[in-house]
Amino acid sequence: MIEDILFQLELGLPQVVLGLVNGAFYALLSLGLAVIFGMLNVINFAHGAQFMMGAFVAWMLLAWGGIGYWWALVLSPLIVGAFGIVIEKLLISRLYKLDHLYGLLLTFGLALIIEGVFRNQFGSSGLPYSPPESLGGPPVDLGFMFLPKYRLWVVVASLVVSLATWLVIEKTRLGAYLRAATENAALVQAFGVNVPRMVTLTYAAGVALAAFAGVLAAPIYSVNPQMGSSLIITVFAVVVIGGMGSILGSVLTGFGLGLVEGLAKVFYPEASSTVIFVIMAIVLLARPAGLFGRA
Amino acid sequence: MAADSITATPETSRVRGLPGLQALGFNRAQSIAFLLLLAFLAIGPFFLYPVFLMKLLCFALFACAFNLLIGYVGLLSFGHAMFFGMGGYLAAHSAKVWGFTPELAILTGGAMGALLGVISGWLAIRRQGIYFAMITLALAQMVYFLCLQMRFTGGEDGIQGVPRGRLFGVFDLSADLSMYWLVAAVFLIGFLLINRVIHSPFGQVLTAIRENEPRAISLGYRADDYKMLAFVLSATLAGVAGGTKALVFGIATLTDVYWAMSGEVVLMTLLGGLGTVFGPAVGAAVIVTMQNYLAEFGAWVTVIQGGIFVICVVAFRAGIVGEIARWLRVRL
Numbered sequence: 001m002i003e004d005i006l007f008q009l010e011l012g013l014p015q016v017v018l019g020l021v022n023g024a025f026y027a028l029l030s031l032g033l034a035v036i037f038g039m040l041n042v043i044n045f046a047h048g049a050q051f052m053m054g055a056f057v058a059w060m061l062l063a064w065g066g067i068g069y070w071w072a073l074v075l076s077p078l079i080v081g082a083f084g085i086v087i088e089k090l091l092i093s094r095l096y097k098l099d100h101l102y103g104l105l106l107t108f109g110l111a112l113i114i115e116g117v118f119r120n121q122f123g124s125s126g127l128p129y130s131p132p133e134s135l136g137g138p139p140v141d142l143g144f145m146f147l148p149k150y151r152l153w154v155v156v157a158s159l160v161v162s163l164a165t166w167l168v169i170e171k172t173r174l175g176a177y178l179r180a181a182t183e184n185a186a187l188v189q190a191f192g193v194n195v196p197r198m199v200t201l202t203y204a205a206g207v208a209l210a211a212f213a214g215v216l217a218a219p220i221y222s223v224n225p226q227m228g229s230s231l232i233i234t235v236f237a238v239v240v241i242g243g244m245g246s247i248l249g250s251v252l253t254g255f256g257l258g259l260v261e262g263l264a265k266v267f268y269p270e271a272s273s274t275v276i277f278v279i280m281a282i283v284l285l286a287r288p289a290g291l292f293g294r295a
Numbered sequence: 296m297a298a299d300s301i302t303a304t305p306e307t308s309r310v311r312g313l314p315g316l317q318a319l320g321f322n323r324a325q326s327i328a329f330l331l332l333l334a335f336l337a338i339g340p341f342f343l344y345p346v347f348l349m350k351l352l353c354f355a356l357f358a359c360a361f362n363l364l365i366g367y368v369g370l371l372s373f374g375h376a377m378f379f380g381m382g383g384y385l386a387a388h389s390a391k392v393w394g395f396t397p398e399l400a401i402l403t404g405g406a407m408g409a410l411l412g413v414i415s416g417w418l419a420i421r422r423q424g425i426y427f428a429m430i431t432l433a434l435a436q437m438v439y440f441l442c443l444q445m446r447f448t449g450g451e452d453g454i455q456g457v458p459r460g461r462l463f464g465v466f467d468l469s470a471d472l473s474m475y476w477l478v479a480a481v482f483l484i485g486f487l488l489i490n491r492v493i494h495s496p497f498g499q500v501l502t503a504i505r506e507n508e509p510r511a512i513s514l515g516y517r518a519d520d521y522k523m524l525a526f527v528l529s530a531t532l533a534g535v536a537g538g539t540k541a542l543v544f545g546i547a548t549l550t551d552v553y554w555a556m557s558g559e560v561v562l563m564t565l566l567g568g569l570g571t572v573f574g575p576a577v578g579a580a581v582i583v584t585m586q587n588y589l590a591e592f593g594a595w596v597t598v599i600q601g602g603i604f605v606i607c608v609v610a611f612r613a614g615i616v617g618e619i620a621r622w623l624r625v626r627l
Contacts, residue, residue, distance in 0.1 A: 043425050071478045094609055100425050102608050105565065108558060109604025116597035230436070233554060237433040240426060270444060277437035281418050284430065288421040 012266025014145045016259060021151045021220070023258015024158035025131045025213055030242065031162055032209035032252040035169075037244050038182050039202040042092060042103030048232025049114040050207050053080050054214025055223045056118060059129050069132040069219075076215045077208035084207030088200045113231070118225040126222025154216050161212060162251040169247055178202065237280045245294020255289060317392060319487060320494030321572075324625035328573050336479045345471040346543065351583045352482040353540035358563040358575030359489050360532035365561075367493055368525045369505035373428045374415065374435030375533050375560050378408040380552025381438060382534025383541035387454040388447055390542060397460045397468055401481065401538040408534015409527055411438070416526035420519055423508075439552045453548030457541060474543060475609030481539050485532050490526065490572055501525055562600055565607045568614030573627050577616050 029047060036044045044050075057079050058072035067075065087110065095102045130136075130241030131150040139146035169175040181188040181195050189195040214228075221227055257276050263273040271278070283291060316326040339348050357379055364370045367438045382404035390400035419430040442448045449455070459468040470475045492498050503511045512518050541547040550556065557581065567578025582600070589596050607614065613621060620627040 005367075037425075043429065091605065091609060101428065101543065102612070104371070104373075104425060104428055105561065106605060106608040108561075109601045109608065112558070112597050112601030112604065114601075116594045116601060119594040119597070191361040229554070233432055233436045237436075240422075240429055273440040273443075274437050277433050277440075278432070280433055284421050285420050 008266060011038065012263075014147075015265045016262040017142075017145060017147060018151065019258045019260070019262020019265070020155050020255060021258070022261055023255035024155050025217060025254075026235055026238050027162055027251045027254025027257055028209055028213040028216075029160050029232070030238045030254050031089075031165060032206040032213075033235065033239055034164070034244040034247060034250045035209070036203055036206035036267050039101050039178065040096070040103070041198055042095070042107065043100075043194060043236075044203075044206065045104055045107035045232070046087075046110040046114065047107075047206075047210050047227030047235070048230075049111040050080055050084065050210040050228070051085070051214040051217070052118065052225060052228035053114065054211025055129070055218040055221075056122070056214075057211065058123065058215040058218050059127055062129065067162075069215075073215050075214070077211040080211035081204040081208035084204045085200055088203040092203065093196070093200070110231075115225050115229060122225060124224060124226065127223035129218040130187065131219035150219055154220070157216060158213070159251075162211070163246075165209070166247045166251070200212065234245045234276055237276050239290075241276075241280050241283045241290060243290025245290075246292040249290075249292025311373065314376065315485050318447065320490055322626060324620075324623065324627055327573055328627055331610055332576070336483070340475045343466075345475040347583075347587060349475055349582055350540065352478050353388045353536050353543065354560075354563065354583050355576040355579040356482045356485045356499065356539070357501040357533055357536035358560055358567065358579045359486055360529045360536060360576040362558045362564045362571075363489050363492065363529045363532075364525060365564060366574075367498060367505060368501045368522055370522060370526070371424075371428045371561070372419075372431040372436075372526075372529075373554075374431030374433075375529075376552050376554065376556035377412055377415070377435040377438040378530040378533035378572070379537035379540075379556060379560070380547075380549075381411055382408045382537030383402065383547040383551050384442065384454060384535075386538030387457040387541040387547035390460055391454060391457045392447075392504055395460075396464050397462055397477065397542055400460070400542060401535055403533040404538020404541070405531045408537070411534070412527040412530025416523050416530070420526065425567050432557065435552070435557055437552060439554070442549060442552050444584065448547075448549075451549065453546055454541075455546050457545040457547065459542055468542075478539055478543060481535065485535060486576070492525075494571070497521070497524070538594050559600070559620045562604055562607075564614075566603060568617035568620075568627075569612075571614065571616045571620065571627050574614050574616035580612065581615070 029051060033044060033047055035045065036042060036047075054076050057076040058069070061067040061072045061075060062069075068181055091110070092103065095106060098189055111192060117136045133149045137152050139148045140152055169178060175197065177193055181193070181198060185195050217227065238257055239250065241257065244250065255278065260279065261272055261275055264272040287293075297315055315327060319329075321329055357375070361372065361375050364372055385407035386400040386404035389395040389403040390397065395403060415431060415434045418434065419427055422430060443450060447454075461467050462473075462477060466473060470478060493501075500511065500516055500521055503514075504516070504521055508518050537547075537551060540551070563578035563582045564575045566581060567576065567577070568574025585599070586596060589599065611618070616627050
């Protein structure tokens, strides 16, 4: 029995490791959601659409401007982040005094608009985007499996960016302002910190994280207008499971659930699409505030 | 949640209604609006295409059921498509495979909505506000994936060729006009039931919970039980609406369980007016009409719907009926 399971696991280990790649996207996206929610008290429903925009901007840079992957990895988050600034200034900033639910509704509407525009422009079928040559090449031998270099890079890049975000928020002066403003914005403003600008930039940073994830995803999934919408719903479940109180918590939850999904693909493939939601139900029963949440 | 509540309908002093309609809880303006609605239901099919009207009424009932939660308990469910869609599947299955008569098939759809409402409500009511919305959305996505895999739903094909059957085993419903009267009756019953609930002592407690939950709890009301009951009621009526729609069109598909459908019902209610009695029906009418006329524009419909969402949230939060009511200084 045990041997059986081990054997299956050995066969399925590549799937499990690939689960980590999905986990990398869950981690980056739930991190962005948590950063935005912490500061704005808005659940950014447009996060999936902005993830998709990140991938599309990378594609456009290459197809129309001949600008390659590495520049896209920097430029695309900046461009989509700038778009986020416009949205925050024009629309979201009007809602801070209202019920938080309006923020959800507004960003849902934005997601519909963005997705619809891209579908009109590019159709529903995907566009190809190949990984950079330096990450093409032969797969890396991990001993038990061969992993395409690019997927390894995705996991590493996501870990590095998540860790950097954590460092900025927990260890720098800017991060201290941010955390203080989350607790009591009026007081921080009284100390002479420009809180509205900080809120705008926080939103832009969260959006940029989504776009960064989008560029990472472009060579793996085909670039298409729907790539973000179902992913974001899974990420909502991830956020409910982890709770949005802690940065490291959302990163851990993201990777962990990617792994679990990979395991499900090995042992019970039919459940791989629903396992995260089932875990969400169990967590809600056992610990309603989420694994890392504060009640 | 006090001052910035999502639907702050000031409870003005109760205006006396028209005799007879008072018992339904309507004030004078609402009584007049209700009579207009009755007139529309009665003469509508002689001017407009009955199938279009039936679709409109199914969505109107769906939106009214949704409004019971958002408008009167302040709970934003972003997963109502699961009740609507699963209600449709069960009604279609019971009519086609089990040979249920239409009224029983619709009730089966409602029962499915209730069952699903009990399960998802039991999970989701543990959290509030934004988390509640995310949990219902995630649960609905899970139901969508299950529908994609389960045998009886027919996966991508859906359940097709569902017979309308004979009402009570007697009246043949295959003619659109006869089906219309059934749909109109289902809508009216659902609409009046919701209205009765809103104006009952139970409904007053729901409003109290919406306005100030800790206070309601401190007064001795078990808020979670009240929310649960409202949630299940809303889910049941959404199931009834979905079941009716499946019978009208003879088909139940994945479209009705997809997250976009959950978004659509939010949009209808928001556009019509959150927390108004007639708003959701008006919102549903506008959106269904719009989809009908703009169908040829494809993805632009999504863009327009998104645009309406944004405009409603930023500048038009009272909705169509809410604005009219404010303008006339009445409650509608």
